[in-house]
Amino acid sequence: MRKLLRMFAPPPAGLHKTVSHIAQEINACIGCNECLLACPALSEPITIDVLNHATVHGPITESVAHFARSCYQCGACVPPCPVGLHRDAMMLWLKIRLLQE
Numbered sequence: 001m002r003k004l005l006r007m008f009a010p011p012p013a014g015l016h017k018t019v020s021h022i023a024q025e026i027n028a029c030i031g032c033n034e035c036l037l038a039c040p041a042l043s044e045p046i047t048i049d050v051l052n053h054a055t056v057h058g059p060i061t062e063s064v065a066h067f068a069r070s071c072y073q074c075g076a077c078v079p080p081c082p083v084g085l086h087r088d089a090m091m092l093w094l095k096i097r098l099l100q101e
């Protein structure tokens with residue numbers, strides 16, 4: 001199933017989304033966890049709440065930082081989202097936050 005999702009994944013999001021776009025997407029997230037279930041790079045459990053909180057403003061835990069560094073922008077997390085959000089773009093912002101710190 002994951003292989004199939006990866007085959008139909010859209011191109012990875014670029015930096016065309018501003019931080020306010022990302023914040024809007026995080027506010028719209030219903031926390032269903034489908035994006036993380038589809039992710040081939042997640043190696044240890046992370047809750048969506050912690051991930052979302054870290055993406056724009058919150059503290060970045062070691063496990064979230066590890067996940068952000070592991071994300072390779074494959075886009076497999078996007079098709080499963082029931083509300084059309086772009087976890088890949090959110091992860092890109094998290095990577096930027098890591099670089100800024």
Ligand code: SF4
Nearest residue numbers: 039071073074075077
């Ligand atoms: S873009 Fe990143 S978070 Fe999304 S599925 Fe790929 S590796 Fe996982």
Ligand code: SF4
Nearest residue numbers: 029030032033035081
């Ligand atoms: S799949 Fe979409 S709604 Fe569900 S947790 Fe991920 S981003 Fe949020």
